[in-house]
Every structure is written in C-alpha cells, then in structure tokens.
Amino acid sequence: MNKRIQTALSQAAVSTFESMGFLLPTRELDERQLKAPAEASVTVAFHGPVHGALQVRTFGRLLPVLTANMMGLMEAPSAQLQQDALGEIANVICGHIVTFLTEPDAVYSLDSPKVSGPAAAPGKEDGSLEAQVQLGIEDGRTVVELRIFEGTLAP
Amino acid sequence: MALNILIVDDSAVMRAMIVKTLQISGLPLGELLQAANGQEGLEIISKNWIDLVLADINMPEMNGIQMIERIREDSNTAHIPVLIVSSSSGQALSDAVQRLGAGFIHKPFTPEQLRNQIIQITGVSDEQAYTNSSFSGGGFDF
Numbered sequence: 001m002n003k004r005i006q007t008a009l010s011q012a013a014v015s016t017f018e019s020m021g022f023l024l025p026t027r028e029l030d031e032r033q034l035k036a037p038a039e040a041s042v043t044v045a046f047h048g049p050v051h052g053a054l055q056v057r058t059f060g061r062l063l064p065v066l067t068a069n070m071m072g073l074m075e076a077p078s079a080q081l082q083q084d085a086l087g088e089i090a091n092v093i094c095g096h097i098v099t100f101l102t103e104p105d106a107v108y109s110l111d112s113p114k115v116s117g118p119a120a121a122p123g124k125e126d127g128s129l130e131a132q133v134q135l136g137i138e139d140g141r142t143v144v145e146l147r148i149f150e151g152t153l154a155p
Numbered sequence: 156m157a158l159n160i161l162i163v164d165d166s167a168v169m170r171a172m173i174v175k176t177l178q179i180s181g182l183p184l185g186e187l188l189q190a191a192n193g194q195e196g197l198e199i200i201s202k203n204w205i206d207l208v209l210a211d212i213n214m215p216e217m218n219g220i221q222m223i224e225r226i227r228e229d230s231n232t233a234h235i236p237v238l239i240v241s242s243s244s245g246q247a248l249s250d251a252v253q254r255l256g257a258g259f260i261h262k263p264f265t266p267e268q269l270r271n272q273i274i275q276i277t278g279v280s281d282e283q284a285y286t287n288s289s290f291s292g293g294g295f296d297f
Contacts, residue, residue, distance in 0.1 A: 019263045020172070048245075071171040085168040092262050095242030107245040110213060112165070 002153060005100055005146065006131040012096040013133050013144045016089055022069040023062075025135035025142070036060030036140040041116045042086045044094040048108035050101050050151030052127055054094040056086060060140020087113030097131075097146060102154050156279060157185035159204055163196040163222065164211040164240070169262075173209060173240065173269075180270040182279065193222030200232055207277055212241040212248070223255045236276040240264075 010027070017023045036059040045053040058066075064076030067085040071077060077085075090113050098108040127147035134143050160177065164170050170189050177184060188203060190196040194217040196210065208226070210219040217225075219239060226232045237257040241248070244261060252259045258276040260268060273279065 016263065067168060070168050072175045077168075081168055084166050088166050088169050092242045095244065095262065099244060105246045107247040108243070110243060112213065112215070 001132065002130045005097070005153065006133070008100040009093070009097055009131040009144060009146055010133045012093050013135060013142070016092050016096070017066075017135070017137060017142070020070055020089060020092065021066045021085075023066060023137050025137050027135060029134065029136040029141055032139060033060070033136040033141045039063060039140065040083065040086055042083070042090045042113045043116060044087075044090045044113050045111040046094055046098050046108050047111075048098065048102070048151075049106050050098075050148055050153060052101075052130075052146065052148040052151075054090060054097060055145045055147070056090040056093065057143045057145075058086065058140060059142070060138065062137055062140045062142065065138060083115045087115070093144060100154075101148075102151075156206070157183045158206040158273075158277065158279065159185040159188070160207045160209060161188045161190065161196060161199055161203075161205045162209045163190045163193065163214070163219065164209075165191050165214040166211075167191075169211070169240075176264075176266050176269055180266045180273075182270055182273060193217030193219060193225075196222050197225055200226065200235070205232075205235055207273065208235055208237045209240050210237060212239060212243055220251055220255070223257055227255060238272055238276055 014025050017025045039058040039060060040063055041055060041057045043053050043055045063082040063086060067077045067082045068075065070085050091110060094110055127149040129145060130148050130153065131146040134141060162170050162173050174187055177187065188199050190199050192214045210222060212219040223237050226235055226237065239252055239257050239259045240262060242262040258272050260272045
C-alpha cells in the first residue's frame, strides 16, 4: 500500500464523517466494533490519468444515524435515503482523494455511487489495493478502500 | 431581498443538507426549490422567479454544466447567478466555471463558506445576511 495516499485517505475519511455526518470516528476499534456485522457497501469509480474505485463499507447500524444526522432528522430515514447518504460520503471522500493520486490539477470524472451487497468485499480482480482505512464509529465501523485499475500513481 | 433559491442535485440527502445549511446561514431566504437533475431544474426555472441556482455537476439525464449552458443561452435566464456545488475538482472544471460565469464551492463546506460565496455572486449585502442571522459560527459544517 502507498503510505502517502494511505495518510490522505485516512484524513479524508475522518473529516468527511465528522463534517457531513456529525460522527466522531476513531482509529482504534474495540471488540464490539470489530465484530459488528456487515451493513452496506457503496463504490464510486473514477477516471482520469489513473482509473480506479473507492469503496466504503459499513458494519453495525451506522446508516440510520449517519443519514438522520446529515439530513437533520430525529428519526431514521428510508433505506433508499440511507444508501443515498453513504453514496454522498463515498463521493466526497473520492473527490478529495483523487487530487492526491497524480498532479493536483489533473482532471478526474467520478461515476455515480453504486450500491452493492452489504458484505461485498472486493477481490483481487478488482484492481490493486493502494490504501485501506478502518475507523470505529459508534457501535460499528467503516472500511474505506482505494483500488487502482490502470495508471501510475505519483511517487 | 429574500432569495428564491433552486437546489439541483441528484442526491436527496445532499439537497436536504444544503437546505439545512442555508437555513442556518443567516441569508435572507425566500422559496427553496429542489430538482434532481438539470432537466427538472430548467423546468422549475421556466415557471418560477429564481434569484440563485445551486447546482451539482454529476447528475443523470442532464448534468450541471449542460444545465448552466442552457440557462446562459436563454436571454430570460442568462442573468441568474449560479453556484456549482461539487466534490469534483481540476483545471477543466475551473475553466468551465469561469466560462459559464458561475461560482464554485467544494463539498464539504461550512455554512460560512456557503454564505460568503452566495454573498459574492448575488450581491446580497453582508449586512442583509447578518440581519437575518441566527448563526453563531463554528462547530457546524458540511
């Protein structure tokens, strides 16, 4: 994995969950967070000098809280809105991290977020894993992974 | 002047977040209208008085750049200030923003950043904004 991008991905994931979801992620996880069951998965593909995808998976029951916080609601919104919320989180993290991959001014286009099954962990055929971040949030956790399909990263 | 603002974003959650941010920004607000893509946005603009458009870039059916080009082509709507709200970046986007006479704000943003950008592109005075403000500053951003 690429240490520079790993650091940038960690900072982007923490600040996005904090600023958009009003949640406080921790880099150290407790037993309960580590054992939380898979909840949802969203992938945002990006295209530019480097092609790849950013995947955000959640474990536990994060999405109802995340979505209610983002929308300023007291109750959990619908399942569709919960997926929408996770897609926006992934979109913002991806938009941030692509600026670290090559030249800062390089042009990247992002696809719309795609929802996959809750336990949809990517395999080796899904490109090389360049960075992975796991954060504890409330009683669950999130795993954010950056994979590159084609192209060369800046050193 | 109360601003009638059209928010164009394919994410219902993002639209709700922008509405919430505007409501605490202290800006003088009129109607807050919403559309899920550029085509819907143009239809709303054709039927309503709009003072400001906040538009995402990546949307199905008609993206934000295409919608702004259509707004600029129509003499009835060419004057409407547009602020692009996007998680994308890069020189091509900056060039498009400049060419279309739009403003740009990167997601995530704070209420102060959004308010300052809107003041800059609409000409609503700071005084008008603060007169309407119950916003107390930090600790809350998107």
